[in-house]
Amino acid sequence: MKSKGWQLSSIAKSRLKKRYRKEIRLKVYGQLAIFIALGVLVILLVSVIIRGHSAFTKTEIALDLTLDSNLIQITDNNNMQIKKGKYGKIIRQALFDIFPEVQKRSDRRKLIKLLSKNSRYEVARFVAKNPQLINTTQRIWLSASSDVDMLIKGKAPRDVPQSERRLNDMQLSWIDKINEMENLRTRFNFDFITGSDSREPEMAGIGGALAGSFWTLIITLVLAFPIGVAAAIYMQEFAPKNRLTDFIEVNINNLAAVPSIVFGLLGLAIFIQLFDLPRSTAIVGGFTLMLMTLPTIIIATRAALSAVPPSIREAAYGVGASQLQVVSHHVLPMAIPGILTGTIIGMARALGETAPLLMIGMVAFIVDIPSSPADPATALPVQIFLWADSPERGFVEKMSAAIIVLLIFLVLMNALAVYLRRKFEIRW
């Protein structure tokens, strides 16, 4: 039957319509799936950013402090090492000067509570840095307490009855007066990034957790990468194919699916109890996470190696290369993009793992920033967990900010993976 132009019979037409509808449905499902996934991601990011961005600023109160040399003890006159001093008294003096009408003891205590408990150390640091300013009056910016911080950031409402507030009406009036005097400001919170954890929410920082995560990941990488890649190369290229190697391969694949807390128990039993390594340190954390990351790296490396076309190997053998030369000169360079991707995926997972670290003790409250892997430390995800547990309002923003920092690092690591992949990819 000759057709006019592209005209179809009615049966063919309806079949065509059905096919088009199917294709459109498939496209819509795909777009819907992506939309939902992206939507969830956006909700997560927006909620975390809304709650956390304020942690990157902090409220400060300026006081005119008279650095009375009678109150400051200079232990070494030449080096001007100032350690002891009644800095609290200096601060209180300045406060009472601003509010002379505050006389009652309980009221005075409430006035002092407007400043952070850490403020005396801040004055001490100032004096240590500028010893020549002793016996002068200086306007110094000091950290406000967490209650004031929350109020200024709008996290603590003013319009609720006094009993539902942390700051009573008197304190609110004092803050307003300080603000009118232009002695109140918010500044970028460097202490959040460089400082370590603290009981006071306004002073708490992730510096310690960052250092702990850094040391832990370095150890994990330095151990897991060479061992994993070497094991995969041996299994893929050199090992004979028999039941034993099949058995090993199945078990390694299974290990990749083991819940991470089991690795924590393993780390506890082997590294801490058997080898008697120091608890709560990045060394043990690194070893434990290494065990967890190894299967991921091995599997990714094997996949990358087996993706190298056999024609390249044959060509190399044909020219008289030994097995080692074939693997190191030809197969491995071509497998590097896959290996790097697998490694960084493993590292990103290790960065975010909390459960195994809880089991080996990296969950303690550490105030010092670890300067070596052998110092007690905590890690970023554990820090988030600890802050999530704390009742003070000020820790909510800190926790969300720590999540933001963690996400930034994950994005950076993945970007690094993409960059390295592109750089080392051998173009065919």
Place this chain on the structure above:
Amino acid sequence: MALEIKTDTVSSELETPQNTNVLPSAKMEIDKLNVFYSDNQALFDVKMKISENYVTALIGPSGCGKSTFLRCLNRMNDIIEGCKVEGDILLDGNDIYTRELDVVQLRARVGMVFQKPNPFPKSIYDNVAYGPRIHGLTNSASELDGIVENSLRKAGLFDEVSDRMNAPGTSLSGGQQQRLCIARAIAISPEVILMDEPCSALDPIATAKVEELIDELKEDFTIAIVTHNMQQAARVSQFTAFFHLGKLVEFGNTETIFTKPEKKRTQDYVTGRFG
């Protein structure tokens, strides 16, 4: 219909090929060769010779074992899991399947060119220079340059690539890539070159160039070539071996095989009755 296979193949005395006066000497001798892939036997009792400075063609229908046979000559079958080789293969009178022989040394003397061109994902220069480098054939960079240039010239590729030696080997056309692989094979100065259907992936013009090349190469090398193309075998080789179902059916001068073969099966194959 089961075909009767006689175990004595016609290959005892090699006559002088019509176009030369030199009596062929055996570069490689194969005797009682049996090859198994796991439980399947691929080659049955093969006995033949590869003559020095001549081109020996291996022809036969698909799956008859000619590639398997070729790969035995430089022990490429060692790489294949479950492949068992029994019998004697001698290179210059020495058994190549003995334990004292380092297989790397064998492959430096017996090179191979594959069916699909497979240059390394490196530059053209590095492709050819790789073999000499790993075998330590040169002491200086200029010597290496010389070897690379020589090999490319012999392969008839130098004029086309001399201005882009650092371009990746894979940027060449199919025919050029195959000639690059040939240059790579001859750069280490092997004594024997094995070619497994080298032209089957190439167009007729590239094929003609490679055939011309094979003709020139036989002055310096011994060549064994597996081919599906009977006209190519007739053009290019002086000796031909006809394989069928894993057995060497007939072996002799190319002219004889193609004009007056002794076995009916050979006759049927070369005239195109089957295969």
